[in-house]
Amino acid sequence: MTEQLNPFKMAQAQLDKAAKKLNLDPQMHAFLREPMRELWVSIPVRMDDGTTKIFRGFRVQYNDARGPTKGGIRFHPEETVDTVRALSAWMTWKCATVNIPYGGSKGGIICNTKEMSQGEIERLARGYIDQIWRFIGPEKDIPAPDVYTNPQIMAWMMDEYSKIMGYNVPAVITGKPIPLGGSLGRGDATAMGVVYTIREAAKIVGIDLKGATVAIQGYGNAGYNLSRLLAKRGCKVIAVCDSKGGILNDEGLDYEAVKEHKNKTRSVIGFPGAKQITGEELLTLKCDFVIPAALENQITGRNADNIKAKVVAEAANGPVTLEADEILSKKGVFQVPDFLCNAGGVTVSYFEWVQNIYGYYWTEEEVYEKLDKKMTKAFYDVYEMAKRESVDNRTAAYMVAVDRVAEAVRLRGWV
Numbered sequence: 001m002t003e004q005l006n007p008f009k010m011a012q013a014q015l016d017k018a019a020k021k022l023n024l025d026p027q028m029h030a031f032l033r034e035p036m037r038e039l040w041v042s043i044p045v046r047m048d049d050g051t052t053k054i055f056r057g058f059r060v061q062y063n064d065a066r067g068p069t070k071g072g073i074r075f076h077p078e079e080t081v082d083t084v085r086a087l088s089a090w091m092t093w094k095c096a097t098v099n100i101p102y103g104g105s106k107g108g109i110i111c112n113t114k115e116m117s118q119g120e121i122e123r124l125a126r127g128y129i130d131q132i133w134r135f136i137g138p139e140k141d142i143p144a145p146d147v148y149t150n151p152q153i154m155a156w157m158m159d160e161y162s163k164i165m166g167y168n169v170p171a172v173i174t175g176k177p178i179p180l181g182g183s184l185g186r187g188d189a190t191a192m193g194v195v196y197t198i199r200e201a202a203k204i205v206g207i208d209l210k211g212a213t214v215a216i217q218g219y220g221n222a223g224y225n226l227s228r229l230l231a232k233r234g235c236k237v238i239a240v241c242d243s244k245g246g247i248l249n250d251e252g253l254d255y256e257a258v259k260e261h262k263n264k265t266r267s268v269i270g271f272p273g274a275k276q277i278t279g280e281e282l283l284t285l286k287c288d289f290v291i292p293a294a295l296e297n298q299i300t301g302r303n304a305d306n307i308k309a310k311v312v313a314e315a316a317n318g319p320v321t322l323e324a325d326e327i328l329s330k331k332g333v334f335q336v337p338d339f340l341c342n343a344g345g346v347t348v349s350y351f352e353w354v355q356n357i358y359g360y361y362w363t364e365e366e367v368y369e370k371l372d373k374k375m376t377k378a379f380y381d382v383y384e385m386a387k388r389e390s391v392d393n394r395t396a397a398y399m400v401a402v403d404r405v406a407e408a409v410r411l412r413g414w415v
């Protein structure tokens with residue numbers, strides 16, 4: 001059980017399950033079970049009080065057979081290298097599932113930005129690039145925002161990298177602000193991708209999106225944008241939560257008012273007219289869709305049997321453990337696995353990189369049209385595989401992805 005909650009062990013166990021189904025060559029399997037490269041860094045940062053604090057950070061490049069590696073940077077007080085490893089593996093499978101020409105990577109810094117000033121965060125962001133710049137680049141490894149990082153932090157990082165190189169390199173990082181080469185549609189990309197997969201899952205399960213009830217765990221970038229986009233499609237978002245707790249209103253929540261309340265009080269809890277619930281209660285509410293959009297390991301062997309939703313759409317990375325997968329599958333819950341469900345962000349990141357290299361920018365409509373095509377194709381690649389091989393959707397997504405990565409490794413002659 002403890003083993004299973006180590007996210008990297010979980011990612012390896014998920015791969016093992018798919019490798020068995022694919023009859024993967026044992027040497028290929030051994031190669032794909034571990035990251036190809038890891039960098040551990042110490043970042044000295046001058047704090048506002050004049051002291052110097054040393055932060056630990058990681059950058060893990062899992063596999064680059066299909067192209068330069070791609071993956072976000074997280075600022076989190078409980079960051080561990082195993083979380084970063086797992087996320088880098090998931091990025092590899094995610095990019096392969098949506099068929100974009102990237103490998104996978106991830107970065108993380110152990111820090112609590114809630115206790116830091118903007119100046120300290122900027123110096124930390126620049127310090128991280130000073131440590132990893134040899135390791136990244138538009139043709140090598142392209143970072144992006146993730147938990148507790150944002151476009152401003154990406155702007156500082158891109159600027160630091162450009163200063164070191166001596167020329168402007170917008171394509172080194174995605175998720176930048178629009179005036180610095182960010183793509184239109186990037187802000188909503190992850191949530192929009194989740195919405196496209198939910199739309200297709202609803203058709204298969206037989207749910208009418210108009211009036212469908214939704215509970216969302218997490219009210220950050222992914223969670224808030226999802227509430228807004230789903231409400232616009234007629235869904236009723238009845239519950240949301242953040243790290244402090246959750247709120248429920250069976251009639252549906254006003255997403256904008258909840259956001260204003262969170263901005264003012266730093267939490268969704270205490271929102272007028274809603275019942276207070278725990279994050280745990282939110283996951284087990286009776287509703288059509290439960291969307292984990294916070295952290296990993298949220299639906300586990302402990303609570304999976306209590307899930308009452310028809311569809312679990314995994315906007316977060318690694319929110320459902322392997323043990324929980326089996327329970328959900330037996331219960332007939334339709335799962336949209338993380339690296340399919342939340343691939344909208346990396347897909348528009350890819351579009352951003354293409355536009356930066358091209359020096360030619362698309363309209364928001366063009367971005368969403370291309371995103372919809374990519375996500376819908378990936379959804380049915382996975383769904384068809386699941387039907388054909390009689391496996392759950394996560395195993396099917398792994399089978400699609402691992403097959404594509406293994407083919408690239410084989411063609412390169414590595415294994």
Ligand code: NAD
Pocket residue numbers: 145146147148149190217218219220221222223241242243244279293294295296315316317342343345346
């Ligand atoms: P964010 O930092 O904007 O928001 C995270 C939210 O989760 C916050 O509301 C926070 O309060 C909440 N949270 C933290 N711990 C919690 C807990 N224990 N219980 C309930 N809520 C908790 O992050 P984000 O960008 O929205 O990312 C959320 C998830 O989506 C992560 O797993 C991330 O890897 C994944 N994801 C994000 C993107 C993206 O483009 N933003 C892309 C792909 C995947």
